[in-house]
Amino acid sequence: MAIPSITRVDAILLLGLAFFSSSVVHGIGETVFDVTKHGAKPDGTTDNVEAFMQVWLAACSSTAPAKVVVPAGTFFMGPAVFQGPCKVPIIFEVQGVVKGVVRATTDITEYTSEEWILFETIDGLTLNGKGTLAKVMLSGNTLIASRTKNVCGSPAVLNVVSFTSLQSIKLRKVNNGVVHDISSLNSKNFHFHVTDCTNLTLHSLNITALGNSPNTDGIHISTSKLVNVTRSVIGTGDDCISIGHGAFNITISQIFCGPGHGISVGSLGKYKVEQDVMGILVSNCTLSNTTYGARIKSYAQSDPSQASNIIYQDIIMDSVHNPIIIDQTYGSGEKSKQTQEPSQSQVKISDVHFKNIKGTSASDVAVTFLCSAKDPCEGVELLDIDLAFNGAARSKTLSSSCVNAKFTTGGKQNPPPCPP
Template identity: 50%
Template sequence: MAISGGRIVIAFVNVIGLALLSCVADGAIQLAGRKHSLHIVRRPRGRNLAGGDPTVFNVMNFGAKTDDKTDNHGPFAQAWNAACQNIGPAKLVIPPGTYMAGQLYFQGPCKGSNPIIVEIQGTIKGTTDISEFQDDGWITFEYLDGLILTGGGTLDGQGAFAWKHNDCRKNINCQHLPKSLKIHRVNNSVIHDIKSVNPLGFHMFVTMSSNITVHHLDISAPADSPNTDGIHVSGSSFVDISHSKIGTGDDCISVGQGSTKVSISNILCGPGHGISVGSLGRTKGEGPVNGVLVKDCTLSQTTNGVRIKTFSKSTPNQASGIVFQDIVMDKVQNPILIDQNYGTSRKKAGKASSQSKVKISDVLYRNIRGSTNTSAAVSLSCSSVFPCERVELVDIDLVYDGTGSTKIVQNPTLSALCMNVKVKPGEHGLIVMEAKVSLGTL
């Protein structure tokens, strides 16, 4: 262990059963067993998601065609309007078959007292004419109180044709391509058993919504597809995402600004960039993030594990009450990561003018186990202007496994890096050391 320049670097080589290490210097990390209040989503009372037998509105009765070339925007819109204006329970059905469709809006409010049901049983393919998109969503549900979206069907964004024109990895101010499924100002709703493949941009975007349950989704795109986040949550509360398989070219799930009470569990993530809080601090007026629980997830061969990321030169904001618990890593790069220099080159990262103003506090990493194919097992790089506070790591057990990686490190040394992290002292100003950390090699 070496301390220099406000930095602590801990290297573990074939060490098993090492007692928790703790430091009280600037830039220290607390690996302690203090009881942590787990975030539990307690939903506000919303609309009853059960109702009587609904009236069925089949898009085929409104002229939809499954010839894989006719734009079905008109028939879909007519069927939706009829279902939405129905006084009693209503169900919109898109039966098996392949439908082409340009930009689709399913807008409320609807007249029925029960949630409106949308069953996508077939495959909807997006247009390959990018000029047809007037905003950032391909299929948008908005201004609804009570929606059940299901059916076992597939949303195929056909995004591969446009990915080569996406320069977001080089240009931070790029224009993002439309999301396949946009949930905007929707409350008290359930989305399940839907497949999303090859979007133009994000697979799914939940924004300005509340009391949303998402489960049993199958989301996929190639690992090199740009900015194809699986599920991004922004400005929303009481969101529960679970029991889904996500493999894509960006974050499997990301929790953005203004989000509170978000629960993520039983997710199989990979390929992708892991599960992230952020990125935060990019634009003015962002809301704080609070109460995020990520648990019982498996990440396989992702470029990051569980991550918090904020832009440097950010506007003031905060992220707090974040728990990553019971996570399995399988050959993951950067398993545990706080990056408050996101979007900044290494040369500029150390400058005071480039420091993030997003305050991160009350973060718990507990029972994170498995393997990494890089040497950076833990990297907590916080802002020198607003250092991270009350960050805990408990029961971390990571080993090096270079099998399948492009570069196998000989005699690898796993490291834990900590910068600008303040700890909460235990009794008598000391940090209580109760758990066990093991960082070693296979």
């Protein structure tokens, strides 16, 4: 059976035309909206986007606490926009399998939106699975049930399904929300994109992509405040977590990251008139076999902005290349970095603290500060750094490399810091 192509515009029109009918009241004042009661068919072939839109409109219009339920079965669904504002907080719970309707193409211009699922303008959203055998698994553009995994163990391994899409899930203007027990597999771009959100918690996530897959950031956070990400396993081909411009008071903790490009602030300075970044805390995380570790990066050529009050503390590095790095030559190419061509980045990086960072480095330069000649890094602190070399030549000793950086040190320093 041919699966129809559904665009984002189609989804929005369907949302506007949808009319809700049946629902079931569960518990005290809670109304459950089952997608099958609105025509969704778990046959694995029908595009159910219209039914999902109808259910969303019904729940969003409810005056009692509402829960959208996707029951057992396999449901196909095209790109969808779940949009508010809603009258009540919404729980979106997936118990079955939801597969994305996408075309097998490498031409991203064929898509009218940059994400498969968009939750937008909602106050009080909970996105989750249910029970130990019904966690949500996103496989490219696919929601699929998976077994619960301990965040200290390895990410779940599923067959790789080749879908061509962009971001899997975007949360835009979602306030006072919780996302938990979600697993994302092989997104073609960001797995989760958090933007213009306030007071959002993401926990117990399991995010997986091939180690060489480009731009598959696990979680990208921008123009948002009071976001907390914790107790999750993330292994991708890009940053496990990346902090974009306009991020304010972001807390990241208890993350197992690897493979990937580490946990990064940036890249910053790519666009004109970017907002400042302030108040980033990354703590109690383990990074294993990643290209970078604790990283701050900005473009070599950029307009003025600031990144300040950034703390990486209590971090374990396991065979990490470039465990501690500030790179303001981003985008300038390896040749410029090797010749230490002065960066002219106007992203002012200051008040940065690397504290109690231990483990092993896979390269002999474990601490790198490539800061801007125009706006040098200031107020950088290295406190209790204890890293050992874990490369092929075990006899090598670690070193540091610094350009245009003003820093202080305290406690144990291995590798030895750059000369003042």
